[in-house]
Amino acid sequence: MSDLDQPLLEDVLSRIATNVSMLVDREIGVQDVRTDRAHSRPAGEGQVHVSFRFRFSGDAAGDRPDREGCLLLPLPEAISLAGYLMMMSEDEVAAHRSDDTLDASTKDAMMELGNFIAAAVDESVKAAFGGVSVHAAGCQGVRADVRPAIAYTEGSELLIGRARARVHEWPEFELLAMFPVLDSVGEQHA
Numbered sequence: 001m002s003d004l005d006q007p008l009l010e011d012v013l014s015r016i017a018t019n020v021s022m023l024v025d026r027e028i029g030v031q032d033v034r035t036d037r038a039h040s041r042p043a044g045e046g047q048v049h050v051s052f053r054f055r056f057s058g059d060a061a062g063d064r065p066d067r068e069g070c071l072l073l074p075l076p077e078a079i080s081l082a083g084y085l086m087m088m089s090e091d092e093v094a095a096h097r098s099d100d101t102l103d104a105s106t107k108d109a110m111m112e113l114g115n116f117i118a119a120a121v122d123e124s125v126k127a128a129f130g131g132v133s134v135h136a137a138g139c140q141g142v143r144a145d146v147r148p149a150i151a152y153t154e155g156s157e158l159l160i161g162r163a164r165a166r167v168h169e170w171p172e173f174e175l176l177a178m179f180p181v182l183d184s185v186g187e188q189h190a
Contacts, residue, residue, distance in 0.1 A: 002181075005035045008128050009161035009177065015120040016071065017165070023116055024084035026168040030175060033163040037181065039155050041147040044176055048100070050078035050110060051148035053137040054118040056125070056180055068137055068150040069158075069179040071117055075100075075141065077167050082109035084168075097170075114139045129182055150178070157181045 010033045017028040049072045056067040073081075076097040083093040086109050096106070118136035125132045142148045152158070158178050165175040 004128060005037070005159055006033070008124065009033055009035045009159065009179075011127070012121055012124040012179075013161060013163055013165075013175065013177065015124050016117055019116050019120045020081060020113065023113075024081055026084050027166075028168075029166045030163050031165075033161060036160045036162075038158050038160050041150065041152060041158065041178060042160060042176060043145050043147045044072045044074065044142060045145055045174075047144050048075040049073060049142045049144075049148070049176075050075055050139055051142050051150070052110075052114040052117045052139045053148075053150055054114075054121050054134050055137040055151070056132060056134055056182070058129075058132040067180045068152065069121070069177070070148050070150050071121075072142065072148060072176040072178075074173050077165075077170065077173055078110060078113070079106065080167050080170060081113055082106045085109045085112060110139050111136075125182070132182065148178075152180075 013030045013033055017030045021028045051070045051072050053068055053070045056069065079096050079099060079102070080093050083096055083106070086105060088096070102110075114136045118134055122134035125134050140149065159181050161177040163175045164172050166172045
């Protein structure tokens with residue numbers, strides 16, 4: 001593990017929480033960030049998740065096609081954020097949290113959330129590595145206990161972040177992030 005792993009993921013998850021909180025006008029809390037490196041993609045446990053995917057490019061990313069990452073949110077939390085983005089009331093959001101099919105407007109709102117998530121990742125990565133850009137690469141539902149689909153070469157090393165998170169006043173959940181390991185060729189910034 002690199003000395004940069006923990007501060008990078010803490011910064012990424014903090015920026016995501018801050019940026020999305022401002023967007024949806026609800027508090028998003030992230031705490032107890034834990035980092036690790038793994039040689040396989042972890043799965044979101046126990047329930048359907050939404051994978052917000054992003055693509056890395058530039059010098060430190062190596063411009064390889066397998067440089068993608070994602071942020072996994074349990075489906076109820078992703079629905080809540082989409083609902084808040086669409087300015088739904090608390091009662092409307094509560095009613096939709098248990099939906100298992102999404103209408104077009106909710107899907108569009110999730111795509112917009114994905115853009116904000118990727119922008120937050122981009123801000124953090126640019127602060128740590130010069131010459132790296134991060135762009136949204138879509139979002140998709142992922143069945144319980146199934147690894148998310150990202151451009152990834154099996155067995156490659158991934159940077160994994162896990163944290164306890166909360167959207168507004170809803171129950172806590174595990175937030176799961178996975179990133180390609182960025183090469184050290186990018187210029188480091190303080």
